[in-house]
Amino acid sequence: MLPLNIVVVGGGAAGFFGAIACAEANPQAQVTLIEASRQPLAKVLISGGGRCNVTHACFEPARLVQNYPRGGKALRGAFTRFQAQDTVDWFTDQGVHLKTEADGRMFPITDNSETIAECLIKATSKAGIELRLETPVISAKLLHPGFEIFLKSRETQKCDRLLLATGSNPLGYKIAREFGHQIEPPVPSLFTFNIPDPKLRSLAGVSLNSVQIRLAGTGKPPLQQTGPLLITHWGISGPAVLKLSAWGARFLHENRYQATLLVNWLPEFNQEQVRQKILDVKTQWGQKAIALHRGIDLPHRLWQYIVDRAGITTEDRWAELSKPKLNQLVQELTQGEYPITGKGVFKEEFVTCGGVNLKEINFKTMESRLIPGLYFAGEILDIDGITGGFNFQSAWTTSYLAGIAMGSRE
Incomplete structure (x- = not known):
């Protein structure tokens, strides 16, 4: 044979x-x-x-x-x-x-x-x-x-x-x-997200151990991932982003890499817990500037960026935080919206x-x-x-x- x-x-x-x-x-x-x-x-x-x-x-x-x-x-x-x-x-x-x-x-x-x-x-x-x-x-x-x-x-x-x-x-x-x-x-599959926000990009190098990110419009259950995230000079990268890009590869391709990303910077807490944390800080640090005394476990530069997105100025004090501004701050911390306008390369x-x-x-x-x-x-x-x-x-x-x-x- x-x-x-x-x-x-x-x-x-x-x-x-x-x-x-x-x-x-x-x-x-x-x-x-x-x-x-x-x-x-x-x-x-x-x-x-x-x-x-x-x-x-x-x-x-x-x-x-x-x-x-x-x-x-x-x-x-x-x-x-x-x-x-x-x-x-x-x-x-x-x-x-x-x-x-x-x-x-x-x-x-x-x-x-x-x-x-x-x-x-x-x-x-x-x-x-x-x-x-x-x-x-x-x-x-x-x-x-x-x-x-x-x-x-x-x-x-x-x-x-x-x-x-x-x-x-x-x-x-x-x-x-x-x-x-x-x-x-x-x-x-496996790529980074381009986000056209100069202020976010200016934070390039800031990293977090746990962030939850979700693609809007993907139905139930939503396409989402929780894990480490890195802010880059073109948008965001890191394991959470790469994993989400893999699960969302076809959805993102079909939408020409144009989508809305929902970011929860504090995934270990629910929205009500985040609200209570902010109220506690407001009580404790009433006369301090919001941008300088965060009382929330986030990198300082990122906190200032999120405060700015919530429409809070560098002079605003905790005691002056209105209910609408507080709601906006909670929203930015737990469900901030970021436009994806393209994909980067994960080399x-x-x-x-x-x-x-x-x-x-x-x-x-x-x-x-x-x-x-x-x-x-x-x-x-x-x-x-x-x-x-x-x-x-x-x-x-x-x-x-x-x-x-x-x-x-x-």
């Missing part, structure tokens, strides 16, 4: 991991990994600020799937077969140890993404995988049986099974579409919402339900996670399952 001939297109995290899983599952298989560029694993190298956020310390599939705006339901079963703990164990077996940071993100203890890239390249070589760099693919055709891959060099390569792990590259979508797959339109992550329709994929094997022998893994699928290592985890999981299935003789 001839050995299986398997081709993986895409030299990113999913392509490498899928090829390795396949070769390890079936050492007799001939596995070829094809990458268009000279530098494989480019995204791995730049991710996490050059440290590579490998996964997240969330080891329960039911909790893990809650971090995926798209694809969580499909991944539930997949994560029971290969989840974050399996990722940690795999890298440990390769001699690469990971550490967990306070927010749950996991990095190599070297704090260097090259550690991860070198590990994958070494494992590829050890498994006897043929790695072809600078080899652009232009199309693929279904044979009976198998596939034929057409290269830019005018070469062709035949295989029994084919894994597309091309990320959000239009080529991967094109090939998938030619095989009859539906592509959910790709749009950006550490390049994540796309959209890709191959998940209903067309068997998530036990990652095989196409339309074309036997065709497999998908990684970001080519309509799966995306919030920031924190979740996108890499879906890549490891889907590619591992695809690799094991491709290596099987059944």
